[in-house]
Amino acid sequence: xxxxxxxxxxxxxxxxxxxxxxxxxxxxxxxxxxxxxxxxxxxxxxxxxxxxxxxxxxxxxxxxxxxxxxxxxxxxxxxxxxxxxxxxxxxxxxxxxxxxxxxxxxxxxxxxxxxxxxxxxxxxxxxxxxxxxxxxxxxxxxxxxxxxxxxxxxxxxxxxxxxxxxxxxxxxxxxxxxxxxxxxxxxxxxxxxxxxx
Numbered sequence: 001x002x003x004x005x006x007x008x009x010x011x012x013x014x015x016x017x018x019x020x021x022x023x024x025x026x027x028x029x030x031x032x033x034x035x036x037x038x039x040x041x042x043x044x045x046x047x048x049x050x051x052x053x054x055x056x057x058x059x060x061x062x063x064x065x066x067x068x069x070x071x072x073x074x075x076x077x078x079x080x081x082x083x084x085x086x087x088x089x090x091x092x093x094x095x096x097x098x099x100x101x102x103x104x105x106x107x108x109x110x111x112x113x114x115x116x117x118x119x120x121x122x123x124x125x126x127x128x129x130x131x132x133x134x135x136x137x138x139x140x141x142x143x144x145x146x147x148x149x150x151x152x153x154x155x156x157x158x159x160x161x162x163x164x165x166x167x168x169x170x171x172x173x174x175x176x177x178x179x180x181x182x183x184x185x186x187x188x189x190x191x192x193x194x195x196x197x
Contacts, residue, residue, distance in 0.1 A: 066078040067080060070182070071181045072183050073183075074182050074183060079182060083182055086196035087165065087196070088168065090152075090153075090157070090192070091153075091168055092172060092180075093185060093186045094149055094152060094169070095145070095149075095173045096177065096185070096186050097188060097189065097190050098145075099188050099189075100141060100145075101134065101137045101138050102141075102174055102175075103176065103177065104134065108130055111127065111130065112130055112131045113127075116128070141173075142170050142174075145169060145173055146169070149165065150162060150166070156195075
């Protein structure tokens with residue numbers, strides 16, 4: 001039933017000389033050095049989802065430690081995008097080189113609290129007046145900071161956009177100097193360099 005009939009004849013298949021080598025791999029055998037390098041590369045690439053997640057966590061931890069270190073040293077390469085560039089570096093140095101009334105806020109707040117809880121109405125009023133006067137001084141200081149910074153930015157960086165620079169400078173100025181990140185690289189009253197390129 002499934003056999004060939006005797007009437008069918010088989011025709012021989014012609015083989016070419018190139019077909020004799022068709023069973024080959026078509027490329028030269030790699031050297032031991034190349035094979036070991038390929039094996040190491042395959043071993044480094046994570047195969048399972050768990051290995052991929054572990055590799056991503058390790059990469060994130062490494063990059064975040066570099067960012068933390070850059071925040072302390074001011075190394076430009078690893079800073080976050082909002083802190084990169086010569087304009088942002090100049091703004092940080094400009095804010096850090098000037099005395100700000102915000103530096104007096106914490107001691108004056110302590111004095112105000114002591115006067116407020118003294119039980120004497122006159123001393124409590126004096127404390128409130130001191131607090132209100134300090135807040136007004138801080139507002140005036142931030143306004144002056146904005147105008148001076150804009151003038152310096154247009155002089156030093158005429159082609160750079162100034163959008164967002166005021167917010168960046170004010171947010172930095174409203175922090176105590178030892179709490180600012182990236183850390184201050186200049187001292188109060190220090191002369192700033194002319195070029196930040």
